[in-house]
Amino acid sequence: MLRAHWWAAVASVTRMVGDLAVAEDAVQEACLAALVQWPGDGTPADPRGWLIGVARHKALDVVRREARRGAKEAAAMRELYPDPSSSHSSESSQRGESSESYESSETGLGGGADDELGLILMCCHPALAPEAQVALTLRCVCGLSTAAIAGAFLIPEPTMAKRLTRARNKIRDAGIRLRRPASEADLADRLAAVLRVVYLVFTEGHKASAGAVLVRGELCDAAIRLARGLSALLPDEPEVTGLLALLLLTDARRAARTGPGGELVLLADQDRSKWDAAMVADGERLLTGALRAGRPGPYQLHAAIAACHSTSPDAEGTDWRQIAALYGELIRYEPTPVVEANRAIAVAMAEGPAAGLVILDAVGHHPQLRRWPQLHVARADLLARLGRTEEAAAAYRAALELDPTAAERDFITRRLAALGHR
Amino acid sequence: MKYLFLLNTADDGPPGDPASPEYAELYAQYGKALAAMQEAGVLLDCAPLTGWSSATTVRVRDGETILTDGPAAEIKEQCGGYTLLECADLDEALRWAAMIPAAWTGSVEVRTVINTQAPQPPR
Numbered sequence: 387m388l389r390a391h392w393w394a395a396v397a398s399v400t401r402m403v404g405d406l407a408v409a410e411d412a413v414q415e416a417c418l419a420a421l422v423q424w425p426g427d428g429t430p431a432d433p434r435g436w437l438i439g440v441a442r443h444k445a446l447d448v449v450r451r452e453a454r455r456g457a458k459e460a461a462a463m464r465e466l467y468p469d470p471s472s473s474h475s476s477e478s479s480q481r482g483e484s485s486e487s488y489e490s491s492e493t494g495l496g497g498g499a500d501d502e503l504g505l506i507l508m509c510c511h512p513a514l515a516p517e518a519q520v521a522l523t524l525r526c527v528c529g530l531s532t533a534a535i536a537g538a539f540l541i542p543e544p545t546m547a548k549r550l551t552r553a554r555n556k557i558r559d560a561g562i563r564l565r566r567p568a569s570e571a572d573l574a575d576r577l578a579a580v581l582r583v584v585y586l587v588f589t590e591g592h593k594a595s596a597g598a599v600l601v602r603g604e605l606c607d608a609a610i611r612l613a614r615g616l617s618a619l620l621p622d623e624p625e626v627t628g629l630l631a632l633l634l635l636t637d638a639r640r641a642a643r644t645g646p647g648g649e650l651v652l653l654a655d656q657d658r659s660k661w662d663a664a665m666v667a668d669g670e671r672l673l674t675g676a677l678r679a680g681r682p683g684p685y686q687l688h689a690a691i692a693a694c695h696s697t698s699p700d701a702e703g704t705d706w707r708q709i710a711a712l713y714g715e716l717i718r719y720e721p722t723p724v725v726e727a728n729r730a731i732a733v734a735m736a737e738g739p740a741a742g743l744v745i746l747d748a749v750g751h752h753p754q755l756r757r758w759p760q761l762h763v764a765r766a767d768l769l770a771r772l773g774r775t776e777e778a779a780a781a782y783r784a785a786l787e788l789d790p791t792a793a794e795r796d797f798i799t800r801r802l803a804a805l806g807h808r
Numbered sequence: 809m810k811y812l813f814l815l816n817t818a819d820d821g822p823p824g825d826p827a828s829p830e831y832a833e834l835y836a837q838y839g840k841a842l843a844a845m846q847e848a849g850v851l852l853d854c855a856p857l858t859g860w861s862s863a864t865t866v867r868v869r870d871g872e873t874i875l876t877d878g879p880a881a882e883i884k885e886q887c888g889g890y891t892l893l894e895c896a897d898l899d900e901a902l903r904w905a906a907m908i909p910a911a912w913t914g915s916v917e918v919r920t921v922i923n924t925q926a927p928q929p930p931r
Contacts, residue, residue: 513898559920561809563897572899 388417391434392529397501398438400564403445407554412445503619504564510580511562518553519583528608538605581629584612588633606637627676628686634669635692638662650793654701666696684719706735723752739768759785810921811893811901816885817914821859841907853892860886885914
């Protein structure tokens with residue numbers, strides 16, 4: 387409940403004080419105050435307004451304290467470098483800066499949506515390292531605790547805390563501001579970076595890249611919350627809606643993706659009655675709406691591919707020809723060997739394993755793909771279907787050597803056993 | 809905020825033969841970027857530096873001054889000039905940085921200047 391207001395609250399307070407770290411702490415304190423007061427006093431009529439109001443007060447207190455300390459520091463500097471003319475001008479310019487930000491806060495109360503967009507653009511600023519963008523977005527926009535983020539990425543908490551602190555300091559010291567980008571082209575670029583972060587959070591949760599647990603639900607949930615929030619802020623951006631549709635259509639399969647022992651269950655073998663029908667319907671409705679805008683993009687294409695699966699009652703009935711065509715389109719936006727390999731698999735399903743293997747072998751020499759266990763698994767699968775058992779076993783073993791996740795390793799081992807190999 | 813751009817290039821000192829057309833072209837490009845900055849009122853100062861092989865690095869350890877002939881670190885690119893700008897935020901500074909020819913072949917490191925009072929030169 388409090389988490390639903392976190393994004394808006396941090397955005398509003400950051401706009402007012404111009405400091406992300408101060409805003410985040412203030413909102414955290416306001417949430418703690420709410421946890422203490424609301425059960426006794428009752429939830430206020432406007433919980434978001436209450437939180438923002440309390441957080442703003444707390445942030446202002448901190449800023450005033452800092453300002454007093456700043457004045458003391460300035461005085462100390464004057465002791466060190468006695469030059470009345472220079473110190474005077476600099477001090478007044480600093481004071482001018484802070485009073486300007488207070489003014490904008492008082493007049494900018496209506497700018498909630500702009501501030502929320504500004505906050506996520508700030509957290510996903512390209513001057514920050516990608517892993518810092520992800521961590522900061524989860525903390526400042528989603529309201530996940532440092533411990534939860536560290537846990538989700540299997541990183542020690544102090545390491546994650548350091549990463550967050552470094553990112554906040556860079557935002558403050560380098561002068562990254564909560565501001566709408568200067569031009570529409572800039573906004574498009576920056577938005578693409580934001581969508582990348584949201585997608586990264588989801589894929590990390592959906593198919594954990596390290597560790598024993600295959601799905602980390604809290605990351606999937608966080609990504610969907612982010613995508614929902616963005617789509618509310620930018621309802622006319624089909625790629626934003628496309629991303630939300632993609633996440634819903636993919637996450638709808640969550641319950642069917644792992645077996646009773648936590649092992650990976652492939653799409654073809656999933657019990658489709660376990661798919662979340664409401665989520666699928668929501669995703670399809672959103673995708674249809676996005677496509678209507680006539681501005682296709684990679685997320686809409688990914689979502690369309692996911693929809694091909696979700697509309698089919700079983701793996702055999704899937705429109706693989708359509709999926710192969712969609713991957714063909716996707717290559718225009720993502721000219722990567724991974725997309726080409728996925729197209730090969732769709733072609734194999736539509737036209738037979740031999741046709742798929744031709745494409746797969748053509749891209750299989752790419753150095754990036756050779757390190758990708760899934761390529762070897764896909765090859766092994768096609769070879770097995772062609773009756774080339776020895777080559778299939780060799781390909782599965784090649785995949786095992788590339789350090790797949792525990793669940794994938796388990797899956798590959800079972801496949802090898804089914805071939806009569808160990 | 810004040811932003812200092814460190815213009816890193818592989819050249820030891822101003823690049824190439826001053827009589828060559830490439831040199832003239834490069835300097836025209838620098839001139840263009842600096843003129844745009846001046847026009848926008850953000851340019852505070854700028855200058856090229858002499859070659860990094862003429863650098864002297866000073867380190868004081870345990871009260872002893874140790875001098876090294878050359879730059880602080882042996883890397884492929886070295887600072888060959890600087891630009892000091894007054895910008896509203898990092899986004900504005902990064903836009904200017906991308907206009908500087910050093911960014912096209914070498915790199916431009918963007919740093920924020922801490923707002924404090926340095927001693928003024930005697931008048």
